[in-house]
Amino acid sequence: MPKLVDHNKRKEQIAEATWRTILKKGMEGATVRNIAKEAGLSLGSLRHYFSTQDELLVFAMNLVEERVTDRINKIATQDIPLKEKILKILLEIVPTNQETMAEMEVWFAFTFHMRHRNNKLKDHDDKILLGMKNIVNYLHESRLLIDHLDKDTEAERLYALVDGLALHAMLEPERVNQQRVLTVLESHLHSICTDELRE
C-alpha cells in the first residue's frame, strides 16, 4: 500500500513542521496557515490531511510521545548496568539536548494551549507517570528500593522531580545543564536505593 505509506509520511512531515512553527513563533503563531507555509504546502493540501487545527495539534503531540516512548523502549532492552539504564531513561524525559528540548517546549506550549479549550485531551502525562511507577516497581522487585519506602509515594516523587527538572532545564538551560540534571537524578536514585545499586 504505497499510497497509505505516503499519506502517513506526509502527516509526519506536517507534524514536524508544526513543531518547528511552535518553536519559532510560540503557540499563538501555530496557525494552520503558518504551519502550511513551514511545511511548504498550500492551505488546501494541508486541509486534505488535517481538517482542523486541533486535529493537527493532537497528531503532532501524539507523535512526540511516540518518539520518546520508542527511544525509552530501546534503552530498556540495552545490556547495560541497571543504574546507568535508569539514568539514561530519565535523561530522555528531562531535556538536555536540542531534540528533547524542542519536544519539551512543544509539549508545554501544547498542554497550556489545550487547557483553555473545551475539547480536553486524554492526559498526555499518564505515560510518564506510568514509566516512573515501572521504575520504582522494578527497583522494589530487584530488592534495591529501601525497605520502608512507599512505592506509590516514591513514584509520585520521582515523577514530580523529573518534570520539575525538565521545566527548569527548559527555562534555564545554562544553569540546569546535563551535568547538573545528572547529579540531581543520581543523588535521588542513591537516596531511595540500597548501596547495591552503586556497585
Added chain:
Amino acid sequence: MPKLVDHNKRKEQIAEATWRTILKKGMEGATVRNIAKEAGLSLGSLRHYFSTQDELLVFAMNLVEERVTDRINKIATQDIPLKEKILKILLEIVPTNQETMAEMEVWFAFTFHMRHRNNKLKDHDDKILLGMKNIVNYLHESRLLIDHLDKDTEAERLYALVDGLALHAMLEPERVNQQRVLTVLESHLHSICTDELRE
C-alpha cells in the same frame, strides 16, 4: 500623598483584572482591550497607568511574586514546630487552593508567553530557588540535614520537586490534591533529615 496611594491601588486592581483575564481566556486573550474591560476601565484610562501590554504584564507578575513572598515571610515568623513551618511554606508554592492555583496558572502562562518575546525579563524563578537554598541551609545549620548530603544538590532537588508538584497539581488537581502533595513533601523532608525532625 493620597494621590499616589490611589494610583498604586488602581494599578493593583488592574493587575488583578489581568490575572482574571488570563485565567478565563489564556494568555492569547490577555489583550489590553480585554483587560480594560475586565477592570471596568476605558482603554484610555488603562493606558494612563500602563503604556504597553508588556509593562502591565510585568507589573501583574511582580505583584504575584510579592504576595507569595509576603505570605511566606509571615509563616517564617510563626511560632510553630520547624517541620510544620517548612511544610506550610512549601504549600504556599505548590498550588492546592483556588488562590495559589490561580497564581500558578498565571505564572506559567506568563513565563511561556515571555519566552517568545525579545525583551526577556529578569528570571522570576530565582526567588523560589533562593527560598529552597535557605530551607536547606537552615536544616544544615540546625544539624537536621543528613550529614553526607550536598547542600547545593539538595536545594536543586527540592526546587525541582516543588515545581514539578506545582505543575502536576495544576494539570491534575483531582489526583494531585493537597493531601497527596503533603504526603510527598513530608516523605521528602524525612528522607533528607535526621529523625530529630519528626519529633
